[in-house]
Amino acid sequence: MAEKEIQPEQLRFTDTAGRPWDLKITLGLVNRLRKPKQPEAGPPIPPLDIPGLLNDGLKPLKKLLSDQFELMGWIWAIAAGQHPEVGLDDFAGSLDGDVLDAMANCFVNALADFSPPHRKILLVGLKMGKESQEKLVQTGTEKLLTMPDRLATVASQRMDRELDALMAELAGGSSTNGAPSPASIPETPSAPSP
DSSP states (O other): OOOOOOOOGEEEEEEEOEEEEEEEEEEHHHHHSSSSSOOSSSOOOOOOTTTGGGGGGHHHHHHHHHHHHHHHHHHHHHHHGSEEEEEHHHHTTTTHHHHHHHHHHHHHHHHHHSSSSSHHHHHHHHOOOHHHHHHHHHHOOOOOHHHHHHHHHHHHHHHHHHHHHHHHHTTTTOOOSOOOOGGGSSSOOOOOOO
16 A cells, blocks of 8 residues: 655644644754753743654554643644744634644644654554554554564575575485485584584
8 A cells, every 4th residue: 555645735734813834843843842942931841752752552642632732832832933923822812623623633744744654654544533543553563563474484485495406406406306315415524522
């Protein structure tokens, strides 16, 4: 299944005052939010760990999305510089139910756009219905968990073919089933005992 790329309009929401807000997550932004510049007055700004939202089966992200006030704070930290004339109270006052929903979807899209492919599948699942999400997460997890087994099987099959070819070469190709007879295998001198 080919993943669709996130389009720029999926990274934008518009508040009730008609102001567009773009959410683009970059490594520079992640670094800035981990160690935010503290204001001279007012409460301190806590560090925001964007990659940490994707840990523990997305539990931190789900918790954030269920708390509209905390989500608003994260969005404000990401996008406040886009409209310097707008204060936090004005921003909060321009968020109704539809805008909050669009803002949350936009934030998940921005995370997906920033995330490596193995995490994108989980974020795409987050936007789907719960049943579909659980199936998608289960399928993705099963694929990730079976990958070492599949790689080991492929490696084992290749080693078997290489060993068969080497044995046939050593035997001069005289075996009927591709494996040399024991008598045709030259003895290998054993290593001296210490």
